[in-house]
Amino acid sequence: MSLLQISGLETFYGASQALFGVELDVAEGEVVALMGRNGMGKTTTIRSIMALTPARAGEVRFAGRTIQAMKPHRIARLGLGLVPEGRRCFPNLTVAENLTAAARPGRWTRGEIDRLFPRLAERRDQMARTLSGGEQQMLAIGRALMTNPSLLILDEATEGLAPVIRHDIWSVIRTLKQEGQSILIVDKTLAELLPSADRCFVLEKGRTVWTGHPAELTPELQDRYLGV
Ligand code: ATP
Numbered sequence: 001m002s003l004l005q006i007s008g009l010e011t012f013y014g015a016s017q018a019l020f021g022v023e024l025d026v027a028e029g030e031v032v033a034l035m036g037r038n039g040m041g042k043t044t045t046i047r048s049i050m051a052l053t054p055a056r057a058g059e060v061r062f063a064g065r066t067i068q069a070m071k072p073h074r075i076a077r078l079g080l081g082l083v084p085e086g087r088r089c090f091p092n093l094t095v096a097e098n099l100t101a102a103a104r105p106g107r108w109t110r111g112e113i114d115r116l117f118p119r120l121a122e123r124r125d126q127m128a129r130t131l132s133g134g135e136q137q138m139l140a141i142g143r144a145l146m147t148n149p150s151l152l153i154l155d156e157a158t159e160g161l162a163p164v165i166r167h168d169i170w171s172v173i174r175t176l177k178q179e180g181q182s183i184l185i186v187d188k189t190l191a192e193l194l195p196s197a198d199r200c201f202v203l204e205k206g207r208t209v210w211t212g213h214p215a216e217l218t219p220e221l222q223d224r225y226l227g228v
Contacts, residue, residue, distance in 0.1 A: 001028050003151055003182050004049070008058035011041075011048045011206075018044045019055070020206040026151060031173075031183045033193050033214070035226060036203035042186045043085060045203065046155050050082055051075055063150060081149025085156045087140040091129035095120050098128050098139055099146050106148025107179075113142040116172050134165030141172070145181075152176070154185045158192075170196070190222065202226070 002025050009022040019041050026032045034042050047053040049060055051072045060068040067075050076082070089098050099113055099120075114121035117138045123131060128139060137157060144152055154173075158166045170192045176183060177196060187193045194200075194214040202210040202217075202225045210217075210225060 002026070002061075003028050003030075003063060004184065005061040006045070006049065006058065009045065009048055009055045009060065010057040011044050011053055011055045013044075013053070018206055019048065021058070021208070022048075022203065022206065023208040023211070024201050026182055026184050028150075029180045029182055030198045031177045031185065031196055033197035033200045034184060034186045034203065035193075035200055037226060040203040041206040042203060043155055044206070046082065046084075046153055046184075046186065049075075049153070050080060076147070079148075079150035080153065081144035081147045081151070082153045083137075083140050083144045083155065083157055085159070087133070087136040089128040089136055089139045089143065092127060094125050094127055095131070095139060096124040099142055102143040102146040104147050108145040108148050110146075113145060116145075116175060117142055117168075119168070132162075132165075134161040134169075137161060137165070138169065138172075141169070145176075151182045151184060154183065154187070156186055156188070158187055158189060166192075190226070 004026040006022055006024040009019050011019040022045050034045060036042055044053060048055040051068060051070060055068055059066060062078060099110055119135055120138055120142055128136060131139060141157060158169050173196055197214050200212060200214055200217055201208055204225060
């Protein structure tokens with residue numbers, strides 16, 4: 001069943017058009033990769049889904065409802081959990097307080113987050129601002145999971161992090177996938193992203209230009225759509 005379905009999405013920043021017809025869908029339990037070179041519209045697509053930068057045309061359907069006329073907090077409450085580019089936690093709350101503040105009932109509980117992120121469990125009484133960048137990113141993911149979203153959206157969740165932390169985050173993403181969490185993910189690390197994804201959508205200049213299984217994204221296609 002389709003959880004998220006986007007068609008003909010057109011989004012503007014002022015007079016400047018960024019999206020010209022994005023098509024995208026995520027089925028229940030799927031991990032979908034949203035790909036494309038810098039500036040092709042990945043973050044704008046996510047911002048449009050969440051109505052942070054509302055689309056001017058097209059449709060966003062989530063769990064069978066049209067959501068693009070709703071306010072961002074209502075969309076979040078329907079079950080969309082975004083981890084935006086650049087981590088966002090409450091700096092002067094502890095790790096535990098950050099997680100508890102986000103909590104809504106469901107599968108992902110404090111105990112589960114401790115199991116997924118032992119580094120956070122060890123630092124549960126530390127202020128978020130004293131965590132490393134990578135640990136703050138883990139906390140941002142933990143917070144999004146604590147809202148028990150039907151769809152978790154990760155925008156460049158591993159960018160700029162130390163290799164050992166990236167490795168841990170990818171391993172968490174694989175665990176989430178095994179446990180049936182639906183995920184929409186933007187990331188530049190193809191070597192990790194492709195084996196984790198069920199399907200890929202490639203954007204070019206604000207349009208969906210390719211969609212398929214990761215195994216069909218040949219080196220030639222990667223070069224054409226993602227190469228620098
Ligand atoms: P990146 O990988 O660099 O984050 P992206 O694929 O996420 O790229 P977007 O950030 O969605 O791309 O940008 C799509 C287009 O919209 C680009 O042309 C960009 O310059 C433009 N854009 C993005 N944010 C703004 C903004 N706040 N105001 C004006 N134009 C913007």
